[in-house]
Amino acid sequence: NYFCTDYFRAPNEISFARSDAWHDIYSNTNRSPAFPKSKLWHGAPPGRPLTILNALDPKEHMRFRKAMDPGFSESAIRSQEAILQKYATAFISRLEELPGVKGDGTVVNIVRWFGFFAFDVIGDLGFGESFDCLQSSEFHPWVSMIFNSLRAATLVVSLRYYPQLLWLLRLAIPKRVLKMQVEHQQMAVDKVNRRLNLETQRPDFISHIKLDEKGKQGLTLAELYATASIIIVAGSETTVTVVSGTTNHLVKNAEKLAILTSEVRARFSNENEITLAALRELPYLNAVIQEGLRMCNPAPVGLPRIVPPGGGSISGYFLPENTFVNVHPLGLGLSPNSFFDPKGFHPERWLSEYTKDLKSPFFTDDRSAVQPFSVGPRACIGKSLSYAELRLILARLVWNFDMSEADTDAGKLKWEDQRVFTVVERKPFDVILKRRKV
Numbered sequence: 545n546y547f548c549t550d551y552f553r554a555p556n557e558i559s560f561a562r563s564d565a566w567h568d569i570y571s572n573t574n575r576s577p578a579f580p581k582s583k584l585w586h587g588a589p590p591g592r593p594l595t596i597l598n599a600l601d602p603k604e605h606m607r608f609r610k611a612m613d614p615g616f617s618e619s620a621i622r623s624q625e626a627i628l629q630k631y632a633t634a635f636i637s638r639l640e641e642l643p644g645v646k647g648d649g650t651v652v653n654i655v656r657w658f659g660f661f662a663f664d665v666i667g668d669l670g671f672g673e674s675f676d677c678l679q680s681s682e683f684h685p686w687v688s689m690i691f692n693s694l695r696a697a698t699l700v701v702s703l704r705y706y707p708q709l710l711w712l713l714r715l716a717i718p719k720r721v722l723k724m725q726v727e728h729q730q731m732a733v734d735k736v737n738r739r740l741n742l743e744t745q746r747p748d749f750i751s752h753i754k755l756d757e758k759g760k761q762g763l764t765l766a767e768l769y770a771t772a773s774i775i776i777v778a779g780s781e782t783t784v785t786v787v788s789g790t791t792n793h794l795v796k797n798a799e800k801l802a803i804l805t806s807e808v809r810a811r812f813s814n815e816n817e818i819t820l821a822a823l824r825e826l827p828y829l830n831a832v833i834q835e836g837l838r839m840c841n842p843a844p845v846g847l848p849r850i851v852p853p854g855g856g857s858i859s860g861y862f863l864p865e866n867t868f869v870n871v872h873p874l875g876l877g878l879s880p881n882s883f884f885d886p887k888g889f890h891p892e893r894w895l896s897e898y899t900k901d902l903k904s905p906f907f908t909d910d911r912s913a914v915q916p917f918s919v920g921p922r923a924c925i926g927k928s929l930s931y932a933e934l935r936l937i938l939a940r941l942v943w944n945f946d947m948s949e950a951d952t953d954a955g956k957l958k959w960e961d962q963r964v965f966t967v968v969e970r971k972p973f974d975v976i977l978k979r980r981k982v
């Protein structure tokens with residue numbers, strides 16, 4: 545049974561559905577350092593600069609983290625609040641302009657709009673200029689190509705399992721795609737250069753990054769160009785999936801949506817009061833987000849690592865070197881061994897009145913099983929920003945609009961039915977939005 549075992553395996557690959565496996569695999573512990581990334585999954589393509597994702601050597605990786613961490617700290621995110629609020633305001637204003645939204649309500653593919661918001665934010669924080677998605681109600685061509693390149697990367701890795709078939713790659717990737725890749729790399733270079741030429745101290749990611757052409761204390765320019773593109777991909781795909789999936793569960797659980805809506809509307813007397821600091825203190829909003837992260841992990845099948853020379857132990861199992869291992873976040877997050885009614889959307893399981901109540905069905909839930917940002921030295925750098933975005937966009941949405949299930953094909957989407965190519969292949973998802981009457 546998929547959800548009842550501790551692990552599932554292929555000949556030299558094993559996925560764990562146990563919460564102790566998180567730290568055994570991904571953290572530096574007294575017993576052993578975090579298991580490394582493998583060349584097969586994460587090796588840098590020949591001739592390309594290192595990035596935070598493909599710096600396999602822990603020392604090189606640490607150099608990236610040291611250079612980048614300050615731009616992603618809690619205090620950096622606080623200083624970026626005006627930028628987040630600006631795009632949240634644009635998001636609400638554009639939705640308000642939709643025909644019918646101020647009357648009986650209108651059907652909206654909300655995934656698309658969350659995408660516009662997240663890409664504009666990350667463009668601005670990453671490059672100093674948004675992608676103008678909200679303004680144009682269109683995805684920038686670069687953004688449209690992101691999922692395709694992630695899918696292509698997943699397929700390329702699959703082919704690397706069969707080195708004798710690698711020649712297929714040359715045939716499988718059309719010239720058009722290769723040309724597009726070059727154009728997009730060039731676009732990132734141009735955008736970073738424009739940002740570096742701005743005489744400004746704006747509080748974005750780039751202003752914190754130290755440049756060092758020797759690649760000792762900071763990043764080289766080539767590494768910065770390549771890393772800026774990574775941030776755009778890692779920072780947008782993920783957040784859009786979580787906020788869209790959470791909304792999917794909310795509209796299908798109208799009573800939970802009603803509690804969230806009441807909490808937000810009761811806490812504030814006008815929209816300007818909805819600040820990041822205030823949102824941190826809303827229990828139900830934060831519980832909704834935790835439950836969304838449990839059920840809608842953007843990389844639900846996990847992050848591969850390799851057992852180091854000499855072998856290593858995970859959850860009490862000793863494994864030989866070169867075994868591919870990972871935690872399977874969805875397998876673990878939806879396991880009845882870890883959660884009461886694991887397929888049900890219950891924000892309550894994160895509220896202290898339930899977690900501390902011996903009689904609550906959620907008392908025995910293993911909340912440490914949910915590690916959507918991973919753990920250890922390579923845990924997500926964008927965790928604080930993600931929480932800020934998720935809280936802000938959900939709160940401002942329910943503050944302004946009454947939301948309900950749409951009776952369209954896209955409105956019936958079951959979030960868990962979507963395919964995964966490392967990340968979830970998001971389908972359109974319709975909701976009905978109606979401007980709140982005050």
Ligand code: HEM
Binds near residue numbers: 609779780786918
């Ligand atoms: C809900 C949203 C997000 C989730 C669930 C998420 C999840 C993750 C996970 C699980 C990892 C570890 C990857 C691995 O070990 O292979 C990771 C790494 C990373 N994430 Fe996120 N992420 C989110 C949002 C963001 C945002 C907003 C940014 C940037 C603006 C970001 C940037 C990164 C980067 C640069 C890494 C690589 C870190 C390293 O290797 O040291 N992520 N993320």
